[in-house]
């Protein structure tokens with residue numbers, strides 16, 4: 517019999533992540549795949565990566581860590597698939613689950629609305645009872661204004677495939693580790709409150 521590996525996780529206690537994304541032209545899909553792979557490496561388990569446009573939201577019942585990525589579009593707006601599906605997501609009972617957000621944006625072309633869509637999703641999901649983890653430092657990013665900023669942190673990971681694609685892999689890997697550390701710290705309390 518194989519001894520358990522250090523990365524093996526008890527499926528009953530999680531994390532059981534799923535990566536969901538909304539994209540216009542595919543940049544966020546590529547980043548989502550990197551996030552799913554990084555989670556897989558850390559956890560030693562398969563992590564699904566699904567386009568929100570076609571997702572049966574019933575699958576979320578099997579997951580306690582929702583990793584949601586999207587671009588910001590049309591100057592501070594949601595990509596269209598997220599606009600369509602967000603009301604359904606926002607109507608779910610997500611008590612006991614954790615949410616980690618990541619966003620693609622263009623900090624040079626849209627410096628006053630960089631990653632704004634993260635805030636729209638974050639605010640819409642507050643009534644679901646989901647608890648957000650995975651805040652990420654704004655240090656190292658050049659932008660003027662972002663609705664996704666809280667103090668010296670973003671609501672989640674920001675990547676800029678238009679101007680800094682060479683930084684994406686490193687950012688994704690470091691953020692993924694932070695998400696899992698936040699999960700380990702937060703999940704026991706969230707689960708207790710949800711009972």
Ligand SMILES: Cc1cc2nc3c(=O)[nH]c(=O)nc-3n(C[C@H](O)[C@H](O)[C@H](O)COP(=O)(O)O)c2cc1C
Pocket residue numbers: 538539540541542543544545586587588589590591592593595620621622623626629630631632677678
């Ligand atoms: C018309 C248009 C509007 C955009 N508006 C914003 C914006 O307000 N803020 C931002 O950070 N990025 C903005 N972007 C940049 C996109 O978010 C970025 O290119 C992203 O990587 C696209 O990802 P996607 O192909 O997954 O949708 C905009 C891009 C376009 C073409």
